[in-house]
Amino acid sequence: MTKPPIPTGPSLEHRIQLKIAEIAAVADNLPGVVIIHNHQNGMVVEYMSRRGVEYLGVTLEEVKRLGTEYYTKFFNPDDAKDYIPKIMGLVKRNSDEELVTFFQQVRTIENPGWTWYVSTIKILMRDDAGLPLLTITMAFPIDPLHHVTAKVPRLLEENNFLRNNLHRFRLLSKREQEVLRQWALGKSASETADILFISITTVETHRRNLKHKLQANSSFDLAQYARAFDLI
Template identity: 55%
Template sequence: MQHSPPAHQRGLTEQMKAKIAEIDAVANEIPGVIIIHSNNGMGVEYMSQRGLDLLGVTLEEVVAMGPAYYDRFFNPEEANDYVPKIIGALERNDQLEWVSFFQQVRNLPNYEYTWYASSTKIFMRDETGNPILNITIAVPLDLAHHNTTKVDRLQKENEFLRNNYSKFSKLTGRERDILKLTALGKSSGEVAEALFISTATVETHRKNIKKKLGINSSYELSQYAMAFDLI
């Protein structure tokens, strides 16, 4: 015998449908693609028609994919960068927080990726205050437009982060402090004074930083400091 879901669950489902309907009513007026994800398994609950047309699928097909949706349409290397940020925002559960990121999307495996600038935030909570839906607005980037140079720079920065994260993660907290101050142009003496350590210790740390990162120049130190938001 099949049992009906509890009344509170049915009520929550109806609230979700009502919230999604509000978005669907204005989706065509928004210059981008709107996606609403379920935080239970991160599957898609809703996608605006513009997004469905770009991917060449129906809403029913996207919903049925579940988490496989991400494997099919998104660049996994990019996802490794922004997905942890989204999960962190959901765990912090701050209604005012959103996560912005770049992502690459394609509708078929042999097609080239298209760049999107996207932002995600919590869209709905359950009766206990836990997030159950998040909403994303994704805007395709026109690489033929005047912002090509900026987009290209951002792409290169993202690539630098992916390629060098494993090396950067080996730095200790103190080494990151010294990397930051060095990138800001501080001398060994100034770094030593700021961190209350000896100049010899600073020099030792600098040698270890360069060895771990596989670099030699001050310019390369600055690259790491900027890429990983130390300055």
């Protein structure tokens, strides 16, 4: 006697489409662009709200067919050095509650150059093994006339500098950080000695150590550390 088939639930693909339909039902009423990425075969676009495809001047099907070429076609690759590691870190940490926010430059149909966006991403759905499968992103264009727009490149540059040089900055003692701050503010060795109540000889020793530990060759290099690590 043939056994009846064991009932099974909806397939993974069916559940993906249900989740996308759930988001799509409200996406066009939200103020930003909504994007859903599928991480099963790389970080490819599974869904984009109407506002997003209109900004890019394409259809959703065209975006999906692009696969990972979507990123090189519409996004500044220099920005990816900052936000791709953040996104991959989010997926690796496997946290449903965590949000990752980042800036990116997008090439839209209205601006063949670059338009700044601020985006936030989180895990939306998991696969049958419990691993992150879909992520959802909301992206908002930044007003080009807003003062923040001009500062974004500098903020990203400082953030990259901080991440790349954190291991060196951690070598500094508290006193060396204080000397670095005064140096970046343009104080002389004698002025620094008076401010910190130490001898000029001690200041000069700290300055030599700072240049060695930070591998800094100029006052500009030292000022970069002071700015990136909020000493000034």
